[in-house]
Structure formats: structure tokens, C-alpha cells
Amino acid sequence: MNAIDPSAAILPARRIAEFAAGLQYQDIPPAVRERARIHILDALGVGLASNAYSFADRTMAGIRALGGEGECTVIGRPERLPLRDAALANGFLIHGLDFDDTHLASIIHATAACLPVALSLGESIGATGQELLAAYAAGMEVSIRIGLAVKGGFHHTGFHATGVVSHFSSAVTAGRLLGLTAEQILNAQGIASSTASGIQVFLEDGAWTKRFHPGWGAVAGITAARLAQNGFVGPKRPYEGKFGLFDSHLQSYADHADIGALHDGLGERWELAETAIKPYPVCHFIHGAADSAIGLRADIPDVDAIESIRILLPEPTMKIVAEPAADKLRPANDYAAKFSAQFVVAACLRLGRFGLAELQPEALADEATLALAARARCEVDPDSAFPTYFSGGVEVVLKDGRRLFRHERVNSGAGERRLDTAGASAKFMGAAGMVLDEAAARRACEAVLTIDGRPVRETMAVLAKPA
The missing domain is CATH 1.10.4100.10 (2-methylcitrate dehydratase PrpD)
Structure with missing residues (x-):
């Protein structure tokens, strides 16, 4: 400097x-x-x-x-x-x-x-x-x-x-x-x-x-x-x-x-x-690997047939989302799970998705997901585009010896895969719907998308929940 x-x-x-x-x-x-x-x-x-x-x-x-x-x-x-x-x-x-x-x-x-x-x-x-x-x-x-x-x-x-x-x-x-x-x-x-x-x-x-x-x-x-x-x-x-x-x-x-x-x-x-918008409620460093795991799910008829999982991550992120491995394999709570590549990838492979539901207590305690996570190891991704994109890959070895691999250079939500107004609105409605009824969530969505055309107080009034 x-x-x-x-x-x-x-x-x-x-x-x-x-x-x-x-x-x-x-x-x-x-x-x-x-x-x-x-x-x-x-x-x-x-x-x-x-x-x-x-x-x-x-x-x-x-x-x-x-x-x-x-x-x-x-x-x-x-x-x-x-x-x-x-x-x-x-x-x-x-x-x-x-x-x-x-x-x-x-x-x-x-x-x-x-x-x-x-x-x-x-x-x-x-x-x-x-x-x-x-x-x-x-x-x-x-x-x-x-x-x-x-x-x-x-x-x-x-x-x-x-x-x-x-x-x-x-x-x-x-x-x-x-x-x-x-x-x-x-x-x-x-x-x-x-x-x-x-x-x-x-x-x-x-x-x-x-x-x-x-x-x-x-x-x-x-x-x-x-x-x-x-x-x-x-x-x-x-x-x-x-x-x-x-x-x-x-x-x-x-x-x-x-x-x-x-x-x-x-x-x-x-x-x-x-700036990128997250499609998954976890640390952004894991998103490329999550994309890869979800992409592989359709090719795995039975997750019990998985022998081992190799997760590829950007080298600078390893200490945050992959280490210490013992803690990452069984996250103690939802916040720890957000920073566990092993848990997130295991859930993606098992369910073909990762949303807020996958961070609920019953999901964190799911033994099928935890058993998959125990078979995962994390390695440095040699083909990462980090930090431009949060690339990631997943290799799955099946018990019959087959190897399945997928790598995502551009993580979903970023670059050419970024969310547009329709995608962001869909995410908003799903998230807002957890606390507002559909009509109130729709009014809030419309108000925010025209936020520069109204006083701030008017927008904030729509975002408040009635007493």
C-alpha cells in the first residue's frame, strides 16, 4: 500500500x-x-x-x-x-x-x-x-x-x-x-x-x-x-x-x-x-457447490447408493465453510448450518433443493442428511472463478463405482444468471408470505418496486404489520 x-x-x-x-x-x-x-x-x-x-x-x-x-x-x-x-x-x-x-x-x-x-x-x-x-x-x-x-x-x-x-x-x-x-x-x-x-x-x-x-x-x-x-x-x-x-x-x-x-x-x-441476489439462504461461498449438487440430483436414483462426496470450493473460503470438518458435519444450529458446505450439499443431493425449510430444527436433525454429510470431504477447486463468481463443484461416487461430476463456474443469482424483477418478486412473495397474508405481501411488493415514486413514509407504512 x-x-x-x-x-x-x-x-x-x-x-x-x-x-x-x-x-x-x-x-x-x-x-x-x-x-x-x-x-x-x-x-x-x-x-x-x-x-x-x-x-x-x-x-x-x-x-x-x-x-x-x-x-x-x-x-x-x-x-x-x-x-x-x-x-x-x-x-x-x-x-x-x-x-x-x-x-x-x-x-x-x-x-x-x-x-x-x-x-x-x-x-x-x-x-x-x-x-x-x-x-x-x-x-x-x-x-x-x-x-x-x-x-x-x-x-x-x-x-x-x-x-x-x-x-x-x-x-x-x-x-x-x-x-x-x-x-x-x-x-x-x-x-x-x-x-x-x-x-x-x-x-x-x-x-x-x-x-x-x-x-x-x-x-x-x-x-x-x-x-x-x-x-x-x-x-x-x-x-x-x-x-x-x-x-x-x-x-x-x-x-x-x-x-x-x-x-x-x-x-x-x-x-x-x-451485486448478486441469493437463491439459497446460506453463505454465498457455498452457492456454486449447491447448484452443482442440485444439478446432479436427477442422475442419482437413490441417495443411499452414494459412497462418497467430494465438494470443490474456492480456496479462500475453506476456513469459513468447510473447517473444522467435525463441526461442519453436524451443525449445532441453523446459523452453523448456513456455513457448512458439507451439510448444504448433502441436503441438496438428498432433496434437490435448499430453502428456509432446510434450516428448521427437524431438518437439521434429519439423520439421512447427516449421514450423507458424513460421507463428504471438501477440497480446493482448481477451476474456480472466485472472487468474480463463487464457483463450486460436486463429485459423487456411487457404490457401484460410477462417478458423477458437475461444476458451476457462475453461481446462480450472479452474472448472466442474476435474478430479474420477476425472479426477485417470486423470492419476495415466498419470504414475505411467512409473516404477511398474500394480499398484504402483494401490496408491499408493488410498493417497493415503485419506491422512488412515493414518500418513504408511505412505503414503510405498507411494510409494517398492524398491531
């Missing part, structure tokens, strides 16, 4: 600030706006579905205890909370099932890192739908570009990348909604550099903290923007400065960071449009 003389170059944080402060709805290409609506729809569907699980009620009880009642909507719930508590809750719900979108190259859940602020702050200040979409687009670009700059380094040093970047993208999203100047958005990023965190220790035991990270970033982003708005001064080189984000969080990987990725082509090349 090359040191930058602040007096000799445009600083990345300032370039980001100028971009966000000047961005207008009309500046966003129509095709990018369409993808933005699709991704907002996807995130809100997942957020609604999270309410069908016990973790949502328990978490909401804790959040309600923080500040009591307020004026802001919580997705799919009757409660109304103070601004920052509502953003915390909405961030938690959107990321609660790990079914939200991912920008593959930056390895972050981009929408979860900025939409909670856009929704809650937008509702609080009476923003228009166009103002929300512009702020969301600015936040998406920031979160994705930080991920691109670090080249997966956060994961290597134990940080949850989405948890880290959400502080910065939320600060920029909030700054854009509040109409801050470029100087103020610059300071907001600097303030966020002192709050950005989120460690990956949840991988050890399936703890709930990963769900919490984007919402906490939303709280920090709103805080940073309001402080900056009132003259609070933050560091001007929060990313590349000495002891800035790259130094502190990348550690030995700091020299590999690409500072230019933070701002090169900003406002001209829209990374938002390259």
Missing part, C-alpha cells in the same frame, strides 16, 4: 464525499435504478421473513428495552421505535437469515450495509423515494468499493467485512439524506473509522452477532452524520492514513490494499449493478 501525501493528492474519503454530496437521482442510469429497486425488494423480503423466527422476538425485546417507543417503522412488526433503534432492528432483520444480497468481488452484503439507514432516516425526516434511492445508491457504491479495496483481507484477519464497511456506507447514506456538504460527509467517514468493527468469532458456535453487525453500523452511521452536521471533526484519511482502517484491520494484508478501488470510476462505473 503506497502512502499518500494529503497535500499532494485527492484523498479517497474526500472523493467519496464529493460524489455522495453531489449525487442526484437523475445522475443514476435507469438500468442501475432498476437494479436498485430489485435489491431493495430482495432485502425487504428477507427482513420480513426473519420475523417468523424466534431470534427476532428475542432481539426485538432487547432493542425495545433500549429506548422504548418511537416514531419509526420496524419491517414486518407493529412496534415503532426511536430512529437509531429502528435502524438497528431493520438492519438485524434484513441480515437475520443470511439470505440478503452479496457483491461477490467485494465479499460483502452490500444492501444490508446501507438500506437500514436509508429506510429509517428517510422515514424520520420525510424523504422522498427518489432521495432514498439516491442515498442508497451512494451507500452501495461506498460499501462495495471498500470491499474491493481490501481484496478479502478483512476475512483473513477475523473481521466480518459487512460489519466493518456498514459503518462507512451508513455514514455516507445518512449524509446524503441529510443534505450534508462534502466536507461534512468527509468528517462523517472519519468519525465512522472509530466505530467500525465486527469480528467473526460467531463462526465457532453459530452465535447471533453476525446478524447484529449491519444494524450496529446503521446506528454508527446516523450518529456520525449528525455529529458531522453539527461541526464535529473527524480524521481526513480514515482508510489509508497511518493507523487508519487498512492498517488497523488488515494488519499484515495492508500492503495488498488497492486504494484506487475506493474512488476510480466513481459515478461512472456502477458496482451496485454487479
